[in-house]
Structure formats: C-alpha cells, structure tokens
Amino acid sequence: MTSRLLDAQELVKSFGGLTAVANVSVHFDRNELVGLIGPNGAGKTTLFNLLTGETPLTSGSISLYTDQGVQTLNGKKPAQIAQAGISRTFQNIRLFKDLSVLDNVKIAMTNHYQEGFLTSVFRLPKFYQTEAAMAQAAHELLKIFDLTAVADQPARNLPYGTQRRLEIVRALATKPSLLFLDEPAAGMNPEETADLTQLIRQIQRDFHITVVLIEHDMSLVMNVVERLYVLEHGGLLASGTPDEIQRDPAVIKAYLGGA
Amino acid sequence: MKVTLKSNLAWVGVMLFGFIIIDALEFAGLINTFIENMLVTIGINVILAVGLNLIIGFAGQFSLGHAGFMAIGAYATGIMTQTMSTPLGFYISMVVGMVIAVIAAVIVGVPTLRLRGDYLAIATMGAAEIIRIVINNLKITNGAAGLFNIPALASWVTVYVLMCLTTIVTVNFIHSRGGRAVMAVREDELAAGAMGINTTRWKLAAFVFGAATAAIGGSLHAAYIQTIAPGDFNIMASIAILIIVVLGGVGSITGTFVAAVVLGALDTILQNFGTVRMIIYSLALILIMIFKPAGLLGTWEFSFRRWLTKGAVTHD
Ligand SMILES: Nc1ncnc2c1ncn2[C@@H]1O[C@H](COP(=O)(O)OP(=O)(O)OP(=O)(O)O)[C@@H](O)[C@H]1O
Ligand SMILES: [Mg+2]
Numbered sequence: 114m115t116s117r118l119l120d121a122q123e124l125v126k127s128f129g130g131l132t133a134v135a136n137v138s139v140h141f142d143r144n145e146l147v148g149l150i151g152p153n154g155a156g157k158t159t160l161f162n163l164l165t166g167e168t169p170l171t172s173g174s175i176s177l178y179t180d181q182g183v184q185t186l187n188g189k190k191p192a193q194i195a196q197a198g199i200s201r202t203f204q205n206i207r208l209f210k211d212l213s214v215l216d217n218v219k220i221a222m223t224n225h226y227q228e229g230f231l232t233s234v235f236r237l238p239k240f241y242q243t244e245a246a247m248a249q250a251a252h253e254l255l256k257i258f259d260l261t262a263v264a265d266q267p268a269r270n271l272p273y274g275t276q277r278r279l280e281i282v283r284a285l286a287t288k289p290s291l292l293f294l295d296e297p298a299a300g301m302n303p304e305e306t307a308d309l310t311q312l313i314r315q316i317q318r319d320f321h322i323t324v325v326l327i328e329h330d331m332s333l334v335m336n337v338v339e340r341l342y343v344l345e346h347g348g349l350l351a352s353g354t355p356d357e358i359q360r361d362p363a364v365i366k367a368y369l370g371g372a
Numbered sequence: 373m374k375v376t377l378k379s380n381l382a383w384v385g386v387m388l389f390g391f392i393i394i395d396a397l398e399f400a401g402l403i404n405t406f407i408e409n410m411l412v413t414i415g416i417n418v419i420l421a422v423g424l425n426l427i428i429g430f431a432g433q434f435s436l437g438h439a440g441f442m443a444i445g446a447y448a449t450g451i452m453t454q455t456m457s458t459p460l461g462f463y464i465s466m467v468v469g470m471v472i473a474v475i476a477a478v479i480v481g482v483p484t485l486r487l488r489g490d491y492l493a494i495a496t497m498g499a500a501e502i503i504r505i506v507i508n509n510l511k512i513t514n515g516a517a518g519l520f521n522i523p524a525l526a527s528w529v530t531v532y533v534l535m536c537l538t539t540i541v542t543v544n545f546i547h548s549r550g551g552r553a554v555m556a557v558r559e560d561e562l563a564a565g566a567m568g569i570n571t572t573r574w575k576l577a578a579f580v581f582g583a584a585t586a587a588i589g590g591s592l593h594a595a596y597i598q599t600i601a602p603g604d605f606n607i608m609a610s611i612a613i614l615i616i617v618v619l620g621g622v623g624s625i626t627g628t629f630v631a632a633v634v635l636g637a638l639d640t641i642l643q644n645f646g647t648v649r650m651i652i653y654s655l656a657l658i659l660i661m662i663f664k665p666a667g668l669l670g671t672w673e674f675s676f677r678r679w680l681t682k683g684a685v686t687h688d
Pocket of ligand 1 (some may be wrong): 155157182204
C-alpha cells in the first residue's frame with residue numbers, strides 16, 4: 114500500500130531566457146527510494162532547489178502530505194520546508210566547515226530539542242539533560258555512517274567522501290520524511306559508490322523515509338531504486354520502474370543510445 | 373559531567389582570584405584613582421567587546437553602531453538615577469536601558485537582518501548616529517553639554533561582577549543550541565536555512581543580545597565616570613570597541629579579554645606621551661594587523677575542559 118508524500122505539478126523555472134525546468138510533474142510516495150537521472154545541465158539540481166524552496170518557482174504547485182493534512186509549499190522559505198520534513202544534501206558540499214562534526218549534526222537537531230534561553234545561559238540541569246540527549250542521538254547517527262572517530266574534528270579536515278557522508282548524517286538529523294540527495298557519490302570510486310548506495314537503501318528502510326537520489330551512474334541506481342525519473346533539457350523524458358526505463362525507447366535513444 | 377563540574381569550578385576560581393588580587397591591592401593602597409579608572413575602563417570595554425564579538429565573530433554580522441546601544445544604557449542611568457539615586461534605582465535604570473536598547477536593536481535588525489550581506493553595518497552606523505543626534509537635541513538629556521554629577525552608584529566591584537556575569541552568560545549562550553545556530557548562519561547561511569534554522573531569528577537574537585550587554589556597559593560607564601556627553605558615543609567610540617574585537621581575534625572571547633587589557637594598559641601608559649600617543653597607538657594596531665591579521669588569538673579559546681581531559685582521552 115502506498116500513500117502520497119509529495120506532489121509537484123507542472124513546475125517551471127526560467128532563468129532569464131533559459132528554462133532550466135520545463136513543466137515537470139513528479140510525485141513521491143512514503144517509504145520509497147527514487148532515482149533522478151539525466152545528463153549535465155538537465156535541471157536535476159534546479160528541481161531539488163525548487164522542491165526545497167531554495168529557488169522560487171516561476172510557476173507550478175507543490176503539495177506536501179503530512180499527518181496534519183495537505184499543505185502547499187509554494188512560496189515557503191527553505192527553513193519552513195525543512196521544518197515540514199524535507200531535508201537535503203548539496204551537490205557542492207555545504208557543511209559548517211569550521212565547526213566540529215558533532216556540532217554539524219547537533220545544529221540540524223536545533224528544532225527538535227527545546228533548550229530555553231535562560232536554561233542554557235544559566236546552565237540549569239535541563240540544559241545538561243538536553244545536551245546529553247542530543248549528543249547521544251547525534252552519535253547514533255554518526256555511528257551508522259562510520260564517523261564516530263572523527264566526531265570532534267572540524268568538518269573541513271575530513272576527506273571529500275567523508276564530508277559527503279557527514280552531509281547525509283546532518284540531513285538525517287533534521288528527522289526528515291523526505292530526503293533529497295544530490296549526487297552523494299560524486300568523486301567516489303565505483304566500489305565506494307556501491308557501498309554508499311547500499312547504505313542509502315538501508316537507511317531509507319530503517320528510518321522509514323523517502324529518499325530521492327540524483328546519480329550520474331545510471332547502472333548503479335538501477336539496482337536499488339523503486340522508480341526513476343529521467344530529465345533532459347529541463348523536461349521530463351521518462352518515468353517508471355528501472356525495467357520500464359531500460360526499455361523506454363526515448364531513454365534508450367537519448368541516454369543509453371550512445372553507450 | 374565530572375569534567376564539566378571541575379572546569380566550572382576552575383573558572384569560578386579564576387574569577388575569585390582576580391577579585392581578591394584587585395581587592396588586596398586596593399586595600400594595600402596600591403591602586404590610585406588613575407589605575408582604578410583604567411581597570412574599570414577595561415572591565416566595561418570587555419563587556420562591550422564580548423557582546424560585539426558575539427555579533428561579529430560568532431553570528432558573522434557586521435555591526436558598526438555598538439556605541440549607540442551603550443549610549444542608551446548610559447543615558448537611562450544618567451537620567452533615572454538623578455531622581456532614584458539608590459543602588460536599586462541604578463539597577464532599575466540599567467534594566468530600562470537594556471529594554472530600550474533591545475527595542476532599538478529589533479527596529480534596526482528586523483529589516484536589515486532579513487537580507488544577506490553587510491546591510492547591518494550601514495544600518496547600525498546610521499542608527500547610532502540617530503541615537504546620538506536625538507540625545508544631542510533633547511532637553512531631558514541636557515543636549516550637547518551632557519549630564520554631570522551622576523550619582524556614583526557603580527564601584528569597581530560592580531563592574532567586575534557584571535563583567536564576569538555578562539561573559540558567563542555570553543559564553544554559555546555560545547556553547548548552547550542558540551550559539552550553534554548562530555554559528556551555522558555564519559558558516560553557511562543557505563545550508564543553515566536548509567537544515568531548518570530560522571536564520572533571521574538567530575541573527576536577530578545575537579544582535580539583540582549584544583545590544584543589551586552594550587546597554588549594561590553604558591549604565592556602568594555613567595554611574596562610575598559620573599559624566600556623560602553625546603560625543604562619548606560617536607562613531608569613534610564604536611570603532612574603539614571594534615578594534616578590541618578585531619585585535620583580540622574575531623571569534624575568540626579569550627582574545628577579547630587579552631586585547632581589552634592590552635589596549636587599556638597601552639592607552640593609560642601612553643597618556644603621558646601627549647599627542648604622540650595616537651601615533652604609537654595606531655602604529656601598534658597596524659603592526660599587529662600586518663603580522664597577525666587574524667588578531668592576537670585568532671579563534672583560539674582558553675579552555676579548562678581541554679586541560680582537564682588532556683591525557684585522559686582514550687580514542688579507541
Ligand atoms: N541560478 C542560476 N542562474 C542561471 N542559470 C542557472 C542557475 N542554476 C542553474 N542554471 C542553469 O540551469 C540548467 C540546469 O542546471 P542544473 O544545475 O539544475 O543541472 P543538473 O541537472 O543538476 O546538472 P549537473 O548534472 O551538472 O549537476 C543549466 O543550464 C544551468 O546552467
Ligand atoms: Mg546538479
């Protein structure tokens with residue numbers, strides 16, 4: 114049984130004369146892993162930016178289905194959308210570089226742990242309790258991604274691939290119901306990529322969340338995702354299960370044709 | 373937990389130690405009014421600069437009007453203690469000054485902090501000028517002549533205690549949920565927003581916090597020096613506080629303390645040098661900026677916790 118999580122209808126984004134996203138409609142259901150593929154400049158990142166409120170829509174509508182009912186995300190700020198349960202990573206890693214790995218994760222928990230002003234500045238017992246609870250929750254997440262040993266290091270000291278994993282942990286710490294990962298395996302070798310993809314599959318199941326994954330290496334996503342969207346030149350070229358996509362004539366022509 | 377307790381106790385020890393030393397020197401008659409004046413000025417400058425460092429170094433927002441908020445505190449005390457010349461009256465005036473400073477900070481901050489970029493610097497500079505001009509033209513503030521014979525309701529002890537208190541509160545804020553949110557905004561505003569941080573709200577929180585502590589500094593200044601005039605709170609006064617922050621290290625509270633002490637002592641020593649004073653002073657600053665552009669301490673902080681856990685860390 115599937116239930117709808119997010120519905121995006123006829124999204125359009127123009128940058129001056131360039132239409133980066135042209136009339137794209139996508140939807141995501143609860144508890145699924147969806148791939149978003151397409152060549153360079155297809156509009157994948159722009160689509161993520163539209164869905165997370167980072168870039169304002171030229172036109173279209175986005176609705177999120179929550180326990181409280183359907184809410185429109187049109188015109189909402191990124192922070193409000195994040196609070197509604199949508200989180201993301203960035204193609205060009207955007208960690209809080211000078212802060213520790215642990216603090217990076219704790220920052221993402223800001224809205225889930227109430228620590229009043231007076232409680233913190235006068236170090237009342239509640240402060241220590243909240244901090245301990247946050248630290249424990251953060252460490253549990255770090256452990257899943259094998260980051261325990263570097264918890265106290267500044268994020269900037271981490272190797273590239275590790276920074277990417279930390280970004281996923283940070284995104285998870287906001288307790289999202291929908292997680293957008295923009296090329297999480299960029300710069301990794303095929304083996305690391307396969308490991309990470311498996312890990313993403315695992316957390317998607319363990320956390321009961323929906324993950325949308327941008328990936329360049331089509332063959333890798335094929336094995337793990339339930340559904341795929343294929344973008345080209347800002348438009349939706351095809352969508353469906355990996356099987357359907359592989360047999361889709363348009364995709365074969367445009368994407369696999371050259372291979 | 374144990375380390376936390378030990379480190380907190382160590383800090384209490386440091387504060388008590390400082391107090392006892394000054395008190396003993398006072399008792400022995402080794403501190404004349406001149407030196408006491410220097411110590412009190414250092415203490416007030418610490419209060420002002422710690423707050424400004426929170427805004428600039430931790431929240432990453434550039435504010436150029438700190439003296440404006442200081443003026444609000446100073447005049448609240450200067451005016452109110454004329455009719456309420458009791459310690460209670462002094463503290464009430466301080467709270468009133470803080471409240472007005474907070475309101476002013478919200479008025480300046482809400483429209484400018486929504487935007488990314490250095491709009492705050494221009495807005496705060498303008499706001500501080502407006503505050504000064506208003507004070508210059510009001511009857512109740514005695515215009516350009518300023519206020520004299522303000523009751524002496526603050527001693528070096530008052531300044532010392534409030535310096536410790538505001539620093540504790542500020543440092544505790546930095547090492548809590550709010551401080552982390554504020555630093556996230558500094559590090560990457562876009563990523564902070566994407567993680568659900570209400571960036572405008574946290575920038576405003578740091579700015580308002582700094583404004584409130586500046587008002588405390590102003591109240592103490594009025595009640596200790598006993599004379600205030602609008603000219604005391606001009607742009608040069610704001611820049612003097614900024615210099616302490618930049619010299620000590622943007623993002624280092626320890627650095628702010630060191631810089632406030634060094635500059636306070638330098639200023640006092642150079643007083644005998646007449647006009648050469650400004651030249652030596654400026655030269656010293658230029659040299660430090662050339663050889664230590666990140667400030668004396670950069671972002672380094674002294675920490676008892678680090679000391680206490682040294683050697684005891686077992687990384688498996
Ligand atoms: N802020 C912007 N201003 C102008 N043009 C933009 C902007 N952002 C993206 N574009 C353009 O929109 C198009 C789609 O870019 P986008 O980054 O979404 O592609 P992508 O599918 O993520 O590509 P890649 O695989 O290289 O990451 C590109 O032509 C890009 O140059
Ligand atoms: Mg992209």
